[in-house]
Amino acid sequence: MTVLTMSAAEITRFDTLMRLDRGEIPIPDAMELRGLQRRQIYRLLGRLRQEGAAGLVSRKRGRPSNRRYSDAFRAEVVALVRENYADFGPTLAREYLAERHGLGLSCETLRQIIWKPASEKTAQPGAPALISPATGATVAASWCRSTAQSIGGSRTAAHNARCWCSSTTPRAS
CATH class of the missing domain: 1.10.4000 (Flagellar transcriptional activator fold)
Incomplete structure (x- = not known):
């Protein structure tokens, strides 16, 4: 399956x-x-x-985004920051990259490139649901406590548990 x-x-x-x-x-x-x-x-x-x-x-x-910076550009930014601005935060590093090297990046983009390399990135929070193409019935979901509280449901279960899961599967015939 x-x-x-x-x-x-x-x-x-x-x-x-x-x-x-x-x-x-x-x-x-x-x-x-x-x-x-x-x-x-x-x-x-x-x-x-x-x-x-x-x-x-x-x-x-x-697939990678069409707006993604090239790997060569990302490597250049990483090399510049690690060589010249290793002890800077993303805001100050961005300002120096813009002034001295002519590289225009947002703070968040720089933070993602330097402090969270593409190879270490994880999936977005809140696992997507699953469906079996054969039956179309298997659905699974997993939320963290904060998501569970924001969408409602059993507040006691959401408050007492770190994470909770919900799944629906078809009955065996």
């Missing part, structure tokens, strides 16, 4: 398209629910019928 990683938006898109495919909702309602035009609804429905749930997963996932 193959397991797909899907975001919450992709799961709701999958649910809406499955309801449309079963005839539970008409096309105009699906258009309104998803905020898409008729053409996109038909395009997504065709992809769902052809490829299953895997067809709705973002094709951009796991």
Whole structure:
């Protein structure tokens, strides 16, 4: 069994398209629910019928951004900061890079390049849900305590536990 990683938006898109495919909702309602035009609804429905749930997963996932700085530029910035400004914070280092080297970076970009190299970056907080393309029913989620409190639910469980998990799986037939 193959397991797909899907975001919450992709799961709701999958649910809406499955309801449309079963005839539970008409096309105009699906258009309104998803905020898409008729053409996109038909395009997504065709992809769902052809490829299953895997067809709705973002094709951009796991690929570097188009706006990402080149590895050569990142290496140059790392070398300059480590050589000349190793004991500086990101704000002061950014100012010196701009003044003396003509490199215009934001503080946050510099912080990400220097203090958190790309090889050590982790996934965004809040694990995405999982769906089985065979059944479309396996859903799992995991939130930290602060997320659990912000979205509601059992405050006692969220307060007493460091992290909590929720999962839904289909019954074995």
